Amino acid sequence: xxxxxxxxxxxxxxxxxxxxxxxxxxxxxxxxxxxxxxxxxxxxxxxxxxxxxxxxxxxxxxxxxxxxxxxxxxxxxxxxxxxxxxxxxxxxxxxxxxxxxxxxxxxxxxxxxxxxxxxxxxxxxxxxxxxxxxxxxxxxxxxxxxxxxxxxxxxxxxxxxxxxxxxxxxxxxxxxxxxxxxxxxxxxxxxxxxxxxxxxxxxxxxxxxxxxxxxxxxxxxxxxxxxxxxxxxxxxxxxxxxxxxxxxxxxxxxxxxxxxxxxxxxxxxxxxxxxxxxxxxxxxxxxxxxxxxxxxxxxxxxxxxxxxxxxxxxxxxxxxxxxxxxxxxxxxxxxxxxxxxxxxxxxxxxxxxxxxxxxxxxxxxxxxxxxxxxxxxxxxxxxxxxxxxxxxxxxxxxxxxxxxxxxxxxxxxxxxxxxxxxxxxxxxxxxxxxxxxxxxxxxxxxxxxxxxxxxxxxxxxxxxxxxxxxxxxxxxxxxxxxxxxxxxxxxxxxxxxxxxxxxxxxxxxxxxxxxxxxxxxxxxxxxxxxxxxxxxxxxxxxxxxxxxxxxxxxxxxxxxxxxxxxxxxxxxxxxxxxxxxxxxxxxxxxxxxxxxxxxxxxxxxxxxxxxxxxxxxxxxxxxxxxxxxxxxxxxxxxxxxxxxxxxxxxxxxxxxxxxxxxxxxxxxxxxxxxxxxxxxxxxxxxxxxxxxxxxxxxxxxxxxxxxxxxxxxxxxxxxxxxxxxxxxxxxxxxxxxxxxxxxxxxxxxxxxxx
Amino acid sequence: xxxxxxxxxxxxxxxxxxxxxxxxxxxxxxxxxxxxxxxxxxxxxxxxxxxxxxxxxxxxxxxxxxxxxxxxxxxxxxxxxxxxxxxxxxxxxxxxxxxxxxxxxxxxxxxxxxxxxxxxxxxxxxxxxxxxxxxxxxxxxxxxxxxxxxxxxxxxx
Numbered sequence: 001x002x003x004x005x006x007x008x009x010x011x012x013x014x015x016x017x018x019x020x021x022x023x024x025x026x027x028x029x030x031x032x033x034x035x036x037x038x039x040x041x042x043x044x045x046x047x048x049x050x051x052x053x054x055x056x057x058x059x060x061x062x063x064x065x066x067x068x069x070x071x072x073x074x075x076x077x078x079x080x081x082x083x084x085x086x087x088x089x090x091x092x093x094x095x096x097x098x099x100x101x102x103x104x105x106x107x108x109x110x111x112x113x114x115x116x117x118x119x120x121x122x123x124x125x126x127x128x129x130x131x132x133x134x135x136x137x138x139x140x141x142x143x144x145x146x147x148x149x150x151x152x153x154x155x156x157x158x159x160x161x162x163x164x165x166x167x168x169x170x171x172x173x174x175x176x177x178x179x180x181x182x183x184x185x186x187x188x189x190x191x192x193x194x195x196x197x198x199x200x201x202x203x204x205x206x207x208x209x210x211x212x213x214x215x216x217x218x219x220x221x222x223x224x225x226x227x228x229x230x231x232x233x234x235x236x237x238x239x240x241x242x243x244x245x246x247x248x249x250x251x252x253x254x255x256x257x258x259x260x261x262x263x264x265x266x267x268x269x270x271x272x273x274x275x276x277x278x279x280x281x282x283x284x285x286x287x288x289x290x291x292x293x294x295x296x297x298x299x300x301x302x303x304x305x306x307x308x309x310x311x312x313x314x315x316x317x318x319x320x321x322x323x324x325x326x327x328x329x330x331x332x333x334x335x336x337x338x339x340x341x342x343x344x345x346x347x348x349x350x351x352x353x354x355x356x357x358x359x360x361x362x363x364x365x366x367x368x369x370x371x372x373x374x375x376x377x378x379x380x381x382x383x384x385x386x387x388x389x390x391x392x393x394x395x396x397x398x399x400x401x402x403x404x405x406x407x408x409x410x411x412x413x414x415x416x417x418x419x420x421x422x423x424x425x426x427x428x429x430x431x432x433x434x435x436x437x438x439x440x441x442x443x444x445x446x447x448x449x450x451x452x453x454x455x456x457x458x459x460x461x462x463x464x465x466x467x468x469x470x471x472x473x474x475x476x477x478x479x480x481x482x483x484x485x486x487x488x489x490x491x492x493x494x495x496x497x498x499x500x501x502x503x504x505x506x507x508x509x510x511x512x513x514x515x516x517x518x519x520x521x522x523x524x525x526x527x528x529x530x531x532x533x534x535x536x537x538x539x540x541x542x543x544x545x546x547x548x549x550x551x552x553x554x555x556x557x558x559x560x561x562x563x564x565x566x567x568x569x570x571x572x573x574x575x576x577x578x579x580x581x582x583x584x585x586x587x588x589x590x591x592x593x594x595x596x597x598x599x600x601x602x603x604x605x606x607x608x609x610x611x612x613x614x615x616x617x618x619x620x621x622x623x624x625x626x627x628x629x630x631x632x633x634x635x636x637x638x639x640x641x642x643x644x645x646x647x648x649x650x651x652x653x654x655x656x657x658x659x660x661x662x663x664x665x666x667x668x669x670x671x672x673x674x675x676x677x678x679x680x681x682x683x684x685x686x687x688x689x690x691x692x693x694x695x696x697x698x699x700x701x702x703x704x705x706x707x708x709x710x711x712x713x714x715x716x717x718x719x720x721x722x723x724x725x726x727x728x729x730x731x732x733x734x735x736x737x738x739x740x741x742x743x744x745x746x747x748x749x750x751x752x753x754x
Numbered sequence: 755x756x757x758x759x760x761x762x763x764x765x766x767x768x769x770x771x772x773x774x775x776x777x778x779x780x781x782x783x784x785x786x787x788x789x790x791x792x793x794x795x796x797x798x799x800x801x802x803x804x805x806x807x808x809x810x811x812x813x814x815x816x817x818x819x820x821x822x823x824x825x826x827x828x829x830x831x832x833x834x835x836x837x838x839x840x841x842x843x844x845x846x847x848x849x850x851x852x853x854x855x856x857x858x859x860x861x862x863x864x865x866x867x868x869x870x871x872x873x874x875x876x877x878x879x880x881x882x883x884x885x886x887x888x889x890x891x892x893x894x895x896x897x898x899x900x901x902x903x904x905x906x907x908x909x910x911x
Binding site for chain 2: 018020021023024025027028029030031032033034036037039121123208209210211212213259260261262263264290292293483484485643645646648649652653654655656657679680681685686687688689690691693694
């Protein structure tokens, strides 16, 4: 393992440069093939019938008339989707995934899939949906957290007793689980506080808002083999899920990840793939299934909504003496919201002597929540960062200094247990303090807010291969779908390791039949984990090439070194030979032992935790409550930016998603439990004219666990915005904002003292 | 219901296709002509991923019927480059890393070209408002706006 001192400040030839990405040309010419872009001979079009009720027992489904319609080839209900003999073996929450993919007995939310049709055209499939008769018994519903945990709430799952409670509850409720983390004695800590902040915060659910709806093409062959083409963040995950839900052997299912039109966590599970595959199995034809946008909103996986109570104490010197948070997240009608992650992230930025956080996992009649960029962290950070802002003001200390005084650093014990290794939070705060933005004046009706954010970063099972072609170029294959430029990063790391030009390396995402298992593109793990696998695979190819050079020279393998793309004798004792380039060795491969390749299959660890600090300037129109972000800066530790343009892109994209969530985006449910804004017109994501340029500063405190020092960067950028903008707005209007989104009506209410 | 016979030009080439009366131009382009560069992000004219130019006017092809294209000229992302030579916008999008996932990119390029055809010297605000009909969820728009400004400057030289 590299030590930080070994890689800090190292200058690289390719790593850190900004070349054009290998998949770029296809994406600017319209040639890139996304989920909905594949067509197969004899292909059918599928559509899904969805529940119009938030909560209803399904008494009967009559598919007869639909099946009789000309052009309809298969109609599917949950009885066709049986895991078979492996049913008892469904791991993790696959039983919930099965239930979410198609309602079994009860529709649990507005939009829950009830049946599906495959027909020779999309219009016939749509007509057939209208011919399916579903008899519902409508049940009382609840879509709001606080109502769901009230004693008189309708219980959604009659068999669900809150887990990890002592004593065990004697009746079912809508609370799936309780969790608690922390250390020290918070009561003693609050005793020592000169100032205490205490308040309840709420955030509404947001959607990832990827522009590409879920899409797949499934083809089940008569011999039991099948193929799926789909847009996903993890095609190995799709294979596991579909095989489990349909009772298939893994090796009989080949899944290819198409180009993916955004995911942000929302494509880390399955919704339509098992349905398309089961339809294809039923009628023996390829089946294409593409969600409409309203289905994406109603029936994919938005974030939880949240309620967070926070209490923070600090003394007059600006030291936080205790932090406490209690969080309730609803994960839709299924247990397993990201309450764990949110609870763990709440105080992660701070080195606290006394800290405690309690999390409650709540179910309501909404779609099953999925990951969204640092899942759970933004809601928790909103509450804590707002509290810190209030305390700094009352103590009379600069909010950056207050955070610096309490910031986590190497050796700090995180509230969730472990000690941090070398991290860069303080560096981002110092950079914020020194920035032009932080020291610039504000205009009328403007306020400035600061907030910090943390994300763990994941590792996990990862595979990569690299083959050295006869002409001296190299081809990397990885198993993590490229969601924002990771193929460019893989090529840069391989080029750096091999010592050949970036242009001579290509990278493709291998399908599930071509590479061993690779975990999903999630958790900011791709550049870290697939990057490490690519480097190690390249090093293994180098070992092979050194062996070939040794054979040609007739010297022992260990007498050959690799430097700058050439095999060289390791010293005078090894003998006098002209260095051989990678191309020279590659050319002779067939005479020296066959094709040359390197592989790596491993469990990636040693992730570099990621921290950032944001500065937001908000301007409020006191008459309308409309808020405009007039200046915004993201400062984040990337460890090492492999391709700085795409690192900046992550910072900017995450910040703007955060701006949207902070100011506008929300799931709005009616009294009838139905989603009222299932489209881009009413679910208002930021457009180009809503936002300013997003200033970025890449701090580089290398992660010693990665050959080039990489920390994943994708998720942290969405953690601080809710807090930073909340703080900016609160300063602009002189009232603490506590509800997300801070839409014009809410701001007006706050301004008027409502 | 019988299909409708349409004659049109796409990127200068004569095309003909049969479409359903209620079929969008986007579906005709994708399903009938195999031109999948135009994307469906919403089907309701809110995201701009399906942007094409119809008789010189920028439209969402999901809001136009395939049958309405009869006798008209359609320009799509597939016609933006001149053979192997990329349009300066395409080149600048690559250089500025103005795309991440790339699903919105065809729509942005078609819309940005329509802007530069009308106004070769747009300021940042004009670019931002012109492109407000195109949603991008990955980039936060920063690098897209810079790429368009840089292209305009280069094309004016």
